[in-house]
Amino acid sequence: MNTVAKGDLFEDTIYKYLKEEIESGQFFTDKDKSRIFPKKAYYSHARQKDIIFDIAIEVYRPGQSGFSFLILIECKDYSSPVKVDDVEEFHSKVQQVAGVNVKGIFASTNSFQSGALTFAKSQGIALLRYYNRDELKWEVPRYLARNNAFGQLAPSLEEVHLGLTEEHYDSLYLEAYCYYDDNYTNSIIEILRRLAGCSKQNTKQTDENHEEVEFAVPYIAPEQLKTYSEKTLRAIEYHFGAVDLNRIVELYADKELSLIIDDREMFGKGRNRMLGKLTFTPPTITIFVNNHHTRESQRFTIAHELGHFILGHGDYMYREYYDVGDWDQLLAASSVYNIIDRMEYQANHFASNILLPEHELLSDFQSLLVKYEIKDRGCGLLYLDDQKCNQDSFHNVANELRHKYQVSKMAIKYRLKNLGLLQEPDTKLRYDNGARSNRGDEI
Template identity: 35%
Template sequence: MSTTKKGDELEIAVFNFLKEEIESNRFPVKKEFCRLHRQKGYFSRDRGSHIFFDVSVEVWLPDAEDYSMLFLFECKNYGHAVPVNDAEEFYVKALQVGATGTKPILVSTNALQSGALNFCSSKRIGVMRYFSKEDLKWVLRRSASVGFAPSDSQSDAEIMAGLTLTDYHSSVFELFMQSPIRRTNSLAEFLHDLAFLSIEDRNLANDISNPLPRRGSIVRYLSVGELECRASAALCEAGINSSYVDLSELCSRLPAAKEIRIEHRPATESSVLQNTLARISFNPPLIEIFTEPNSHAGRDRFTLAHELGHFLLGHGAYLKGEQYDDTDQPEAGKTIDGDNDVRRLEYQANYFAACLLMPRDRFIEVFSAQLHRFDVRNKELGVLYVDSQKCNLDTYFSVTNRLMTVFGASRAAISIRLAGLGLLRDVRDDLAGT
């Protein structure tokens, strides 16, 4: 792909991003005051000619003869980190078309060299690193950088990594940004800093500004009881009442799952490097499971059940696609349901998968039989208690081995299910930290 074509693609992406924000009245300045342009020229007295900028947003007050604020976006779509001389050149161009009210913003698909980032910070140039949706782990129908509240931004160190590491991979945020006063994943917060940090007329700022977003998740809250009921209803509708749930059989019998295409693919070098276990898309409905010769059957079953959970719980209303990897395997089910959209979606899919693969009544029945078999008694420490003592470890492994065999699940999934039902107290992590 030519350098020009790559640059055009980034310009178009940034232009469309800003257009949606302005038209939806989510830009920091109200839409009636904004004019968006691509490749517009601004006159430079030093040159005696116009300088053209990739994307610009002009802020016009009512009845004004000229704009009072100008956002200038310079787009860099490089295969390498942006050097400091590019930042310096952009700064000089921005100064030539108006120092007062001009908000220069450098946008890049790659990292910035440390010198470039430091120069931008010293000159109050905004910095945005842009990740295309195809490269994200979770692709939301509404960008996380737009839809999440500023408080959902990642840590400062993580954002710094996103801005400076060429091989950094973003999970959910399309934008990693540095404003004159902070690093953030929130586009509204970033642009608000640039627009109003130095404005002296606070009444004017209040008249033309949109408030920063303050909201929780838009994903509907589902209690553990409701997730349990939905999994049970799916099994009932498919006519499956055995301990071992055959997911292929469930999909063939369940009307809501019949349109989902499931493809098992050998793991590629790329998927192995990224620890990718599965990938889904909602239009058309497709689940791809990546398997290796030594793949764990229980892990693969939980992966498929998790992805089915996204479809059967209606997560297509929020997600366009997802990549599921080792870090999501059911250990993530321990995290509580939160206000962050992605955390809530993943929690629901993980808990639903556990309920689907390990139906509650049958699971408790088999578990109780194992307690009786190994003469495990509740000593007020928990129904099944495990710490670092050999006797408790032996009991834990003996009980969970049988559950793994009956339900075709990994030990991690079995443990999560037991803990979710209040049947397991595992204090090994607590003891390791003391």
């Protein structure tokens, strides 16, 4: 695709994005009092001719035929960071449109240099860095960002600043990183409101088609997740050994759920190899089968994606992929960091319950304690630290369970910890945008 075609495509993407946001019902004025245009021309007295802007938003007051407020948007699909000269040139064009209150937004696919940020702040220009939704790890509905419904650990101001200024920053689930007048946000609606001089929106406002979304994804207690998994196991008439995941997929044939095996080697964020992915329209689980992925990791990935589907996460995301960097989420101690952490925790918990059914597992565990003469020496039946005797006890038990249930030691470790059968020295791991392990063979 040539440069012009790429630029046109980006302009169309931003136009559709802003149009959807304005029509959400949370713009600072009624949606029938505003109009959005692609490639709109406005007269410049300095040039004695029209200047064509990529996108324009005109806002009308009741009873007036002409617009009273104008937002002009410049769109640049750059392969390098935006320089101050680009923002200065755009600002100069905005200033040439006279007669109404005019504001500008500079939208880019790349980051903004520090000089561009400084100039934008001094001249009242808003900045928007846009990340292609098709390249995000999780694609979530826009109303979640619109209502700041990501939970208590929504991206911090520092994180949004990085998303705007770091060229190689990888956004996992947010498409917009915005700045205006010392305000950093992932909500373009908030930026549009601030450009108009409106106060910050109430995060408890509702979207036209959704209930209150201060924290969108509902909490599901471990006992409820256990109930979901046990109901599923009864439905496939499970009795012994490795669970047949294909039979679970077949349970949802009426909802057209399908499982696809793909032998390609696919990479996600940070060049992490993808293990699988899930799309909800149509509902499809794709598993990448190649020499880099073990049978155990493939089974856990299928169970994980089934968890998302069965637990109704399609209400809160359109698609996601699972990669070798996701293993540390298995050790997360809590499920309430943000909506992504919550859904991943729930899917992992469901997967471990499905792959290692509790009744069967407890029976096997007791037999293995007897077989390997493992006794509680004051720290629990299994205590995994750096002592060789404790490591040997864990590996003896885990190896037998691994072969019977066709799961990895990491999955066994996670399951035993949740059941209170395995203790470790205190550790705290959390899933975020930071470094992640590539030990996908241990999932």
